[in-house]
Amino acid sequence: MRRDGGDDAGGVRSERRTFREEANDRIYETAVDHGSTKAEFICECADELCIAVAPIYLAAYRAIRDIGRPVLADGHKPAP
Numbered sequence: 383m384r385r386d387g388g389d390d391a392g393g394v395r396s397e398r399r400t401f402r403e404e405a406n407d408r409i410y411e412t413a414v415d416h417g418s419t420k421a422e423f424i425c426e427c428a429d430e431l432c433i434a435v436a437p438i439y440l441a442a443y444r445a446i447r448d449i450g451r452p453v454l455a456d457g458h459k460p461a462p
């Protein structure tokens with residue numbers, strides 16, 4: 383497991399991944415570590431400040447990532 387020492391440790395990674403995608407990957411990994419089948423992921427809708435959660439199965443999360451779709455809470459819309 384990686385530890386984040388501080389705000390300015392290392393350079394900023396400028397992949398296309400967003401903060402919420404990174405967070406969801408961690409949620410996914412944590413859920414896998416705990417042997418869960420389902421977890422609450424952060425909504426990745428068009429509203430960057432959205433903090434809604436979307437409870438989805440880990441298998442479904444993997445499928446969503448495979449096809450490059452965002453994780454969305456009920457009724458939330460993806461960025462155009």
Ligand SMILES: [Zn+2]
Nearest residue numbers: 425427432458
């Ligand atoms: Zn949302």
